[in-house]
Amino acid sequence: MFPHENNDEASSNRTEILLDCAQPWVMGFESSRPEVDFSAGIAxxxxxxxxxxxxERQGEPSKLFNKAYETYALGVVLLEIGLWQSSVTLDxxxxRRVKNPKVVQRYLMRQAEKNVSPRMGEKYRMVVLRCLRNDLGVVSGVRTDLKLQQAFRSQVVDVLGRAADYVWRPRRHWSCFAIFIS
Structure with a gap:
């Protein structure tokens, strides 16, 4: 969320810095930590x-940090938002008894498949699953970072943006609906 100044006259001629929680921004990978940064890999x-x-980063990490891993974390957070419930409380x-991280991933994906669409819509559900699967269709190679950013933008950020625009767009027909039910 980005701060903005509040220059309202009611604030007694002083400038306040406010965070607008109603307008969060999902950023690309250029805003996450660089892969070359040290990642301790502590158990x-x-x-x-x-x-x-x-x-690959749970328990005793088997691999170094990778920007694509951030997609998985976002998928978990989006699942929590979609279900309005902490992911840990889903089990x-x-x-606590699960030793294999793949079991947790499969469980979270099942929750997304069964419960997200009725609450948040099919496109939101697909974004959650895409993130949990880390399935952006990018193969390692030349310009992987750029391809990952482009895929993330088109398959996650843009889809969520269009869904938000649709949900928050004023509906003219609602006033007509109110006439029929009153």
Whole structure:
């Protein structure tokens, strides 16, 4: 979220910096940490933290940090928003007994497949699943970063943006609907 100045006369001629939580921005990978930054890879077996980490970064990380792993974390957060529930609470025991990260991923994907669409719509559900699968269709190679950013923008950010525009667009026909029900 980006701060903006509030120069309202009611603020006694002082400038206040406000955050507008109603207008969040989803940024591209250029805003995440660089892959060359040190990533300790310290073992962490806490389910409350691991649920947000890509499969290869849970427990004792088997691979170095990769920007594509951020997509998985976003998928978990989008699932939580879609269900209005913390991902850890989706499992009765908070995933404490689960030792295999793939089991957690499959469980989260099943929750998205069954429960997100009725609440948030099919396109939102597809974005959540795409992120949880880390399925942006980008193969490693030349210009991987650029291709990943472009795919993320078109398959995640733009889809969510169009969905938000549709949901928040004023509906002229609602006033007609109100006449019929009153």
């Amino acid at each position: 962490d077996f806490c389910p409350e933290r691991n649920v947000y980490r890509h499969l 009765k025991e908070g995933f």
